[in-house]
Amino acid sequence: xxxxxxxxxxxxxxxxxxxxxxxxxxxxxxxxxxxxxxxxxxxxxxxxxxxxxxxxxxxxxxxxxxxxxxxxxxxxxxxxxxxxxxxxxxxxxxxxxxxxxxxxxxxxx
Amino acid sequence: xxxxxxxxxxxxxxxxxxxxxxxxxxxxxxxxxxxxxxxxxxxxxxxxxxxxxxxxxxxxxxxxxxxxxxxxxxxxxxxxxxxxxxxxxxxxxxxxxxxxxxxxxxxxxxxx
Numbered sequence: 656x657x658x659x660x661x662x663x664x665x666x667x668x669x670x671x672x673x674x675x676x677x678x679x680x681x682x683x684x685x686x687x688x689x690x691x692x693x694x695x696x697x698x699x700x701x702x703x704x705x706x707x708x709x710x711x712x713x714x715x716x717x718x719x720x721x722x723x724x725x726x727x728x729x730x731x732x733x734x735x736x737x738x739x740x741x742x743x744x745x746x747x748x749x750x751x752x753x754x755x756x757x758x759x760x761x762x763x764x
Numbered sequence: 765x766x767x768x769x770x771x772x773x774x775x776x777x778x779x780x781x782x783x784x785x786x787x788x789x790x791x792x793x794x795x796x797x798x799x800x801x802x803x804x805x806x807x808x809x810x811x812x813x814x815x816x817x818x819x820x821x822x823x824x825x826x827x828x829x830x831x832x833x834x835x836x837x838x839x840x841x842x843x844x845x846x847x848x849x850x851x852x853x854x855x856x857x858x859x860x861x862x863x864x865x866x867x868x869x870x871x872x873x874x875x876x
Contacts, residue, residue: 696852696872697869698854698870699807699856701864701865742806754809755806
C-alpha cells in the first residue's frame with residue numbers, strides 16, 4: 656500500500672496561494688489521492704481527491720504529476736481560517752484511509 | 765456542519781469502566797467509520813461498517829467493539845478502560861466505500 660510523505664510544517668501569508676506538496680512514489684494505478692484537513696481538535700474535513708487528472712472545487716485545486724508519484728494541493732487565496740493540519744492520503748485497496756502526520760499549515764497575517 | 769452527529773461530546777470515566785459512544789451518519793450514508801486520535805497523534809482507523817455489516821478492521825483492541833444498527837447509526841463500545849484510551853474518537857460516514865468521508869465533531873474521552 657502506498658505511503659505518503661509531507662513536510663512537517665509550512666507558513667503562508669494571508670491572501671497568497673498556499674501550495675502543499677505530497678510525495679506518494681509507490682502509489683498504484685487504481686489508488687486515489689485524497690486531501691483532508693483538521694482544524695485544531697475538530698473533525699477532519701474532506702477537501703478534494705483525484706486519480707490522475709487535475710481537479711478543482713470551491714475549496715482547492717489538486718495537481719497530480721503525470722507519473723502520479725507526487726501531488727500538490729493549492730489553496731488559491733489563503734485566509735487565517737485555513738490554518739490547520741493538512742493530510743495527504745492514498746486510499747488503500749480495501750478503502751481504508753491511512754493517516755500520516757500531515758503538514759501543519761500556518762497562515763500569517 | 766458535516767451532518768454527522770456524535771454523542772456525547774465529552775466523557776470522563778475511571779479506569780476499568782465501560783462506555784458507549786454513539787454516531788449518527790449523514791442521511792443516506794451507508795458506511796460508518798470509527799477513528800481514534802490520541803493527543804498530538806494522527807488518526808488511527810479502528811473499524812468500518814457498511815449497511816449493518818463489518819467491512820474493514822484496523823487497529824481496534826479486543827476490548828473495543830462496534831456495531832451498526834438497522835437505522836444505520838453506530839455505537840462504539842470501549843470496555844476495561846485504561847488511561848491510554850484517553851483520546852478523541854471520531855466517527856465518519858460516506859455513501860459508499862469509495863466516496864469521501866464526512867467526519868463528526870468527535871467525542872473526547874478522558875479516563876482517570
